[in-house]
Amino acid sequence: MTAFEDLANLIISGQHSAAAQWANTELSNGVSPEDIIEKGMIPGMDEIGRRWKDQEIHMPEVLIAARAMKSCMAVVKPLLANFADTSRGSVVIGTVKGDLHDIGKNLVVMMLEGAGYTVYDLGNDVAPEAFVKAAEENAVDIVAMSALLTTTVPMMTETIEALKRAELSEKVKVMIGGAPVSDELAKQIGADGYAPDGASAVDVISTLMKSH
Amino acid sequence: MTMSHRERVRKALNHEETDRVPIDFGGGPATQIHPTAYVNLLEYLGFPEENVPVSHRGEGQVVAPSEKVLQHFGIDVRGFYTSEPDSSLGRPIATNRYSDEWGVEWEKSDVLYPYINVLGPLQHIPEPVASDVESIEWPVPDDPGRIRGLRDKILAVREHTDYAVVLNLPNSTFALAQRVRGFVETLEDLLLHEAFAAALQEKITDVICGIAMLSLTEVGDLIDGVSFGDDMGVQNQSYMSADLYKKMVKPHHARFVEVLHKHTDAKVITHSDGSIRELIPDFIDIGIDVINPVQVSATGMEPEDLNRDFGRDLAFWGGIDTQHVLPFGTASDVAAAVRGRRNDLGKSGGFVQASVHNLQSEVPPENIVAMFETALENR
Numbered sequence: 329m330t331a332f333e334d335l336a337n338l339i340i341s342g343q344h345s346a347a348a349q350w351a352n353t354e355l356s357n358g359v360s361p362e363d364i365i366e367k368g369m370i371p372g373m374d375e376i377g378r379r380w381k382d383q384e385i386h387m388p389e390v391l392i393a394a395r396a397m398k399s400c401m402a403v404v405k406p407l408l409a410n411f412a413d414t415s416r417g418s419v420v421i422g423t424v425k426g427d428l429h430d431i432g433k434n435l436v437v438m439m440l441e442g443a444g445y446t447v448y449d450l451g452n453d454v455a456p457e458a459f460v461k462a463a464e465e466n467a468v469d470i471v472a473m474s475a476l477l478t479t480t481v482p483m484m485t486e487t488i489e490a491l492k493r494a495e496l497s498e499k500v501k502v503m504i505g506g507a508p509v510s511d512e513l514a515k516q517i518g519a520d521g522y523a524p525d526g527a528s529a530v531d532v533i534s535t536l537m538k539s540h
Numbered sequence: 541m542t543m544s545h546r547e548r549v550r551k552a553l554n555h556e557e558t559d560r561v562p563i564d565f566g567g568g569p570a571t572q573i574h575p576t577a578y579v580n581l582l583e584y585l586g587f588p589e590e591n592v593p594v595s596h597r598g599e600g601q602v603v604a605p606s607e608k609v610l611q612h613f614g615i616d617v618r619g620f621y622t623s624e625p626d627s628s629l630g631r632p633i634a635t636n637r638y639s640d641e642w643g644v645e646w647e648k649s650d651v652l653y654p655y656i657n658v659l660g661p662l663q664h665i666p667e668p669v670a671s672d673v674e675s676i677e678w679p680v681p682d683d684p685g686r687i688r689g690l691r692d693k694i695l696a697v698r699e700h701t702d703y704a705v706v707l708n709l710p711n712s713t714f715a716l717a718q719r720v721r722g723f724v725e726t727l728e729d730l731l732l733h734e735a736f737a738a739a740l741q742e743k744i745t746d747v748i749c750g751i752a753m754l755s756l757t758e759v760g761d762l763i764d765g766v767s768f769g770d771d772m773g774v775q776n777q778s779y780m781s782a783d784l785y786k787k788m789v790k791p792h793h794a795r796f797v798e799v800l801h802k803h804t805d806a807k808v809i810t811h812s813d814g815s816i817r818e819l820i821p822d823f824i825d826i827g828i829d830v831i832n833p834v835q836v837s838a839t840g841m842e843p844e845d846l847n848r849d850f851g852r853d854l855a856f857w858g859g860i861d862t863q864h865v866l867p868f869g870t871a872s873d874v875a876a877a878v879r880g881r882r883n884d885l886g887k888s889g890g891f892v893q894a895s896v897h898n899l900q901s902e903v904p905p906e907n908i909v910a911m912f913e914t915a916l917e918n919r
Contacts (some may be wrong), residue, residue: 342731386780388727397730428649428656431723432774453649478867479900481575508838510864525776532745 330359335400338399340375342392349355351403355410359499361404362414363370365444373397373442381527388434391525401441417537418446420462420474424456429476429521432506436472440509443530456483456490463491465480465499470533471496473519474507484509502537504528545616549704550764553807553830553855555890561882563915564857564894567619568708568767570811570833571858571894572602576901577908584905585612601654602898613912617892618703620694620763622710622755625683636704641679644719662740663722668729670739676720678743681750687758694762708807709752712770714779714794716744730780731790737788737847745792749799755781760804765830768796773814776839782818794826801827813897815839817846824853833858833886833896843884855890860911863898866903871910878914 335354338347351364376393379385408414413529419440423430430452430479448462454473463471471491473484479514491497501520514522521536523529541559543551548562566572573581575592582590587863590606608619624630627785628641636655661676661775662668694705711719717740718726719860724768729737748768756766770793772779800808807829816823816831817840823831832855836843843859859881860866865873885891894916899908 334822371646383777386784387774388730388780388784391724391728392731434724453653477900478863479902508867 329356329358330363330367331361331422331439332367332371332524335364335536336375338370339372339396339400340390342396344392344396347396348399348403348457349382351400355404355407356372364400364530365414368517369400369442370444371396376442377439377530381525381531383401384534390413390435390438391479392440393535397438397442414444415446416444417470417533417540418448418466418468419470419533420448420450420466420468421474422450422459422509423452423474423476424480424487425453425455426483427475427477427480428452432472432476433474436474436505436529439526439530440533443534445533452472458488459487460490460496463496464494470502470503470536471500472503473510474504474531478508481508481513484513484519501540503532503536544702545614546704546764549616549892552886552889553765554698554893555852555855555888557889558596560917561886561915562616562704562892562914563614563618564892565613565615565912567612567615567617567706567770567894568809568811568832569602569621570627570897572604573899573908574901575601575603575760577899577903577905578603578605581609581908584909585609587612614916615695615912617706617710617765618697618701619706620690620692620759621708622686622751623688624685625680626685627683628678628679628685629679631837642716642720643676657719660718660722661722662720668721668733668736670735670831671673672736673689673739673743679747679751682746686751687755692760694759698762705762706767707755707759707763708756709766709768710748712748712768712810713745714770714789715743715773716748720744724741728781732782736785741789741792742796746794749796749889752796752799754801756800760806763804763806765809766804766806767809767811767832768799768800769789769811771814772812772819773816773835775814777815778818782822785822786893790822790826793823797827807855810812813838817841820850820854824850827853830855830857830892832856833894835863835888835896836881837861837863837896843881843913847885847887847890851885851887851890855892856885857892858894858896859885859891860893860895862899862903866895866907866911867900869907871904871906874907874910875914879909879917880917884913 335350380390380539423433437449475481503521504519505523511522521532523532543559544861548558550563551558630640632638639645644657646655647658809830810828811832815838815889865877
C-alpha cells in the first residue's frame with residue numbers, strides 16, 4: 329500500500345530532494361506516474377493553497393512547496409505516456425502590455441501547475457496579439473491576465489477585444505487578477521472571472537472549467 | 541496659529557497637534573509623479589513648461605516636482621539623497637543593460653520603460669552556503685562620492701527656508717538581498733538555506749550601516765527624518781510571518797535602525813509597500829518611528845485600526861490611496877479621502893499626508909490639486 333500522504337506531506341513541508349527521492353523509489357516499486365501526480369502531488373498543493381488562502385502561511389512556505397512539487401514533476405513527467413491526459417485544463421497567462429510586474433502572476437502559475445493545469449506562461453509586457461496567438465496555437469481553455477499598474481488595466485479590455493476579433497471568445501474563458509482589478513471591473517470589461525490572489529486563482533479557474 | 545513647515549512636520553512626527561496636517565510631494569522616492577501626469581499637472585496649473593528631468597530611481601519613471609510646484613501647494617518637506625560612489629563597481633554590459641555597484645544587472649526592455657533588475661550575482665547558486673557571500677565583490681561603504689555636496693545642499697535649505705528635511709538612504713537589507721540573490725530565491729532561502737540567508741543579510745547590513753554612518757556623520761545634525769525602504773508586504777499579507785521575520789530579518793533591521801538613531805536625532809522612517817500589519821509591532825520594537833506609505837487599500841491596513849492599535853508609538857506618512865481613489869475617483873472622492881485620513885491617521889497628530897505611491901500617468905490633475913488643496917484646510 330503506497331502512502332501517498334507521505335509525498336503530500338513532503339511537498340507541504342517543502343522538502344524538494346526528499347519528494348523527488350520518494351517519487352523515484354515509488355516508481356521503481358511499480359507505482360504509476362499518474363497516481364503520483366493525482367494522489368500525492370495535487371493533494372499536497374491543494375492543502376498549500378488552502379493554508380495560503382486562509383493566511384495560515386506566507387510566500388516562503390508556498391514557494392518551497394512549489395519547488396518540491398516541481399522536483400517531483402521533473403521525475404515523473406518523462407514517464408507519462410501523454411502528459412495532456414493528466415492535465416485538468418490549459419491556461420495561457422501573462423502580465424499585460426506595459427506592465428513589468430510579475431511576482432503575483434508567477435505565484436498564480438505555480439499554484440496552477442501544482443493543481444494539475446498545463447500553463448503557458450508568456451511572461452510580462454504581453455501584447456494582446458501575443459495572448460491571442462498563444463491561445464490559438466495551444467487551443468487553451470483559459471486566458472489569464474495580470475496587472476499591477478493602474479495605468480495598464482485598459483490593456484485587459486484591449487486583450488478581450490482582440491480575443492473577440494479572433495473569434496476566440498466562445499472558445500476560451502478569460503480571468504483577470506492583480507491589485508487594481510476587481511470583480512466589478514471583470515464584469516464591466518467582459519471577463520469571465522476575477523481572482524484577488526494566487527490562492528483563489530485556482531478556485532476561480534476550476535469554476536470556469538466546469539462552465540467551459 | 542500658523543506654524544512653520546518644519547515645526548509642523550516635527551510636531552506631527554512627535555504625535556502633537558498641528559495647525560494642519562503636514563504634506564509631502566516628492567520628498568522621497570515613492571511620493572513622486574510620473575512624467576505624463578506631471579506635464580498634465582503643469583498645464584492644468586497654467587505653469588510655463590519646465591524642462592522635466594526624468595529619474596529612474598525607485599524602478600519607475602518618475603519626476604521630482606519643481607520648487608515652483610512644491611511652493612504652490614505649500615509642501616512642507618524637502619527630500620535629499622546620497623549620490624553614486626566614485627569607485628562604483630557598476631558598469632555597462634550591453635545596450636540598455638548595466639550592472640550596479642552590487643553586481644545586480646538592470647535592463648531596459650523598451651524606450652518607454654524604466655530599468656528593471658533582471659539578474660543578481662548570487663542568483664545562480666542552487667544550494668548556497670554561507671561562504672558563498674565572499675565569492676563576490678561588495679560596495680565600499682565610505683566612498684566620499686556618496687556624500688559629496690550633500691551638506692551644502694541641505695544647509696542651503698536649512699538656512700534660507702523653513703522646510704523639514706528628509707534624507708533618503710538607499711534600499712535596505714531585505715530588498716538588496718532580493719536583488720543580489722533573486723526575489724523568489726531570497727524568500728526560499730529563509731527556510732531552506734538559513735545560514736546563507738543570515739550571512740547574506742549580515743554582509744549587506746554591514747555595507748548599508750557603513751553608508752548610513754558616513755551620511756549621517758555628514759548631515760545627521762541638519763535633518764528631521766532619515767528614511768530607508770525595505771518592502772515587506774504584498775497586497776494581502778506580509779512577505780513572511782511575524783515569527784519568520786523575528787528569526788531571520790528583524791535582527792538585521794534592528795542593527796541598522798540602531799546605527800541610524802546613534803548618528804542622528806532625526807526620526808527614523810521606513811518605507812514598505814503592501815500589507816505589513818503583522819510586522820508593525822516588531823518595527824516599533826526595533827525603534828522605527830514612522831511608516832510610509834501606509835497602503836490603506838491593502839489587507840489589514842485600515843487607517844482607523846492602525847491608528848487605534850499603533851498610533852501612540854508610530855507615526856504615519858502617506859495614506860492617500862493610489863490604487864483606486866487617485867487614478868479612478870473624482871476630485872471630491874479625493875477630498876473625502878484627505879478628510880478621512882486627517883480624522884483617522886491624523887487624529888491627535890502623528891500623520892504626514894502623501895500619496896501611497898508615485899502618482900501614475902493617468903492620475904488627473906484635478907485629483908492632485910484636490911489632494912493638496914483639501915489638506916490646506918484648517919483642522
